Amino acid sequence: MENKKMKMIKYDDLVKEWKDEKKQMIERTSEDRIYRWNPDGMYNILENTGKVITDNNPYVNLVDIEEFDLVIENEPYTVAPPPMNKVKNKIKSKSASFFGLMHKEITGDPMNYMKDQKISMERINNEAQGIDVPKPEKQKEKDLLKLKKEIFEYAKSLGFASAGVTKIDRRYVSMGVDDEIIFDTIILLGYEIPEDVMGNYPNPKGELGAFGAYTGCARNVHKVADFIRSKGYDCRARGWDGSIKYSPHAVNAGLGNYSTYGVCVTPEAGTRLKYCSILIDADLVLDKPKDFNIEEFCSRCRMCQKSCPSNSIPKEEKKYKGSIKRQTRFSTCLELMTTAKECLKCVRVCPFSMIGYEQCMESLPQYYMYNLERDQLDKEFLLSKKEGENNE
Numbered sequence: 001m002e003n004k005k006m007k008m009i010k011y012d013d014l015v016k017e018w019k020d021e022k023k024q025m026i027e028r029t030s031e032d033r034i035y036r037w038n039p040d041g042m043y044n045i046l047e048n049t050g051k052v053i054t055d056n057n058p059y060v061n062l063v064d065i066e067e068f069d070l071v072i073e074n075e076p077y078t079v080a081p082p083p084m085n086k087v088k089n090k091i092k093s094k095s096a097s098f099f100g101l102m103h104k105e106i107t108g109d110p111m112n113y114m115k116d117q118k119i120s121m122e123r124i125n126n127e128a129q130g131i132d133v134p135k136p137e138k139q140k141e142k143d144l145l146k147l148k149k150e151i152f153e154y155a156k157s158l159g160f161a162s163a164g165v166t167k168i169d170r171r172y173v174s175m176g177v178d179d180e181i182i183f184d185t186i187i188l189l190g191y192e193i194p195e196d197v198m199g200n201y202p203n204p205k206g207e208l209g210a211f212g213a214y215t216g217c218a219r220n221v222h223k224v225a226d227f228i229r230s231k232g233y234d235c236r237a238r239g240w241d242g243s244i245k246y247s248p249h250a251v252n253a254g255l256g257n258y259s260t261y262g263v264c265v266t267p268e269a270g271t272r273l274k275y276c277s278i279l280i281d282a283d284l285v286l287d288k289p290k291d292f293n294i295e296e297f298c299s300r301c302r303m304c305q306k307s308c309p310s311n312s313i314p315k316e317e318k319k320y321k322g323s324i325k326r327q328t329r330f331s332t333c334l335e336l337m338t339t340a341k342e343c344l345k346c347v348r349v350c351p352f353s354m355i356g357y358e359q360c361m362e363s364l365p366q367y368y369m370y371n372l373e374r375d376q377l378d379k380e381f382l383l384s385k386k387e388g389e390n391n392e
């Protein structure tokens with residue numbers, strides 16, 4: 001039967017159908033967008049406005065930019081795939097069985113989290129294709145500083161503890177998703193896992209941390225997007241599926257610095273955050289990368305690496321795709337997340353997440369608190385410490 005269908009379809013017709021789909025995607029999006037595809041060809045190199053931010057960000061640790069570019073070009077990031085198996089001729093995630101039972105035992109409803117996530121992701125996917133996108137109001141808020149402030153205030157009222165603006169670095173966009181990124185300004189939104197929820201682990205009671213935060217993203221990201229449209233600007237909500245790698249963008253947006261296990265540590269909530277985002281058709285003022293002195297603390301802690309049950313977090317940094325980093329092993333981490341009721345031990349033992357940023361900084365020896373780029377150097381203090389050491 002399949003061979004008969006193949007004989008009926010002509011190759012040129014298939015090519016035409018694909019080009020028509022691409023054309024429709026272009027036509028469905030607004031004509032006045034800042035970033036636009038070239039409708040004359042689908043293989044044009046897309047402008048990457050975020051590249052210069054990453055390349056000049058010392059907190060991303062790119063040490064060989066040419067190598068990084070070359071590796072990513074030949075091995076682009078994929079959307080993180082769940083383990084798959086066939087059930088009744090349908091592709092189904094093996095993890096789904098675990099998650100459904102987990103959610104039922106913890107919340108009483110196997111679909112407590114997934115129903116909202118599914119509804120939200122369907123809307124995200126439709127809007128990415130230009131389907132059923134709400135139109136922005138005709139009157140625009142011309143003061144972009146005011147607009148940014150209002151967006152952040154509204155987002156934080158919904159539970160997004162961390163928000164920042166940067167440019168998309170397309171090297172951190174998954175393969176096959178690039179055409180959906182029609183605007184190059186991205187608003188990062190980090191939804192907070194409440195500290196009291198984390199305190200119930202390793203035996204969660206009534207609510208799950210990671211799934212709760214992802215569902216918080218699902219329930220609220222469209223509210224923020226619609227708020228932006230009410231201010232006269234087109235935008236697209238983006239989800240939490242890994243199609244945009246959020247950690248480097250969060251570091252570029254000055255939300256925090258990398259943790260030992262590769263996610264962004266923020267002063268507001270440590271690593272108790274799950275991210276979604278909004279692509280906006282506006283030149284909002286960008287947030288700049290910052291040094292929060294987090295690595296200084298992490299280098300003396302490494303509690304996440306020491307206590308990881310699956311040994312997914314490496315002890316030492318290594319050169320990986322042109323950058324210096326600790327590359328967490330995703331497969332073994334996901335297995336523990338699936339079979340150990342979310343695990344989240346890396347978050348639970350992180351002092352930034354459970355004790356707080358200020359307390360972590362205060363615990364450092366005083367002469368390690370200094371950030372020479374940000375802070376004024378107290379030479380008298382440092383000299384007095386040196387003289388005291390010599391007298392000993």
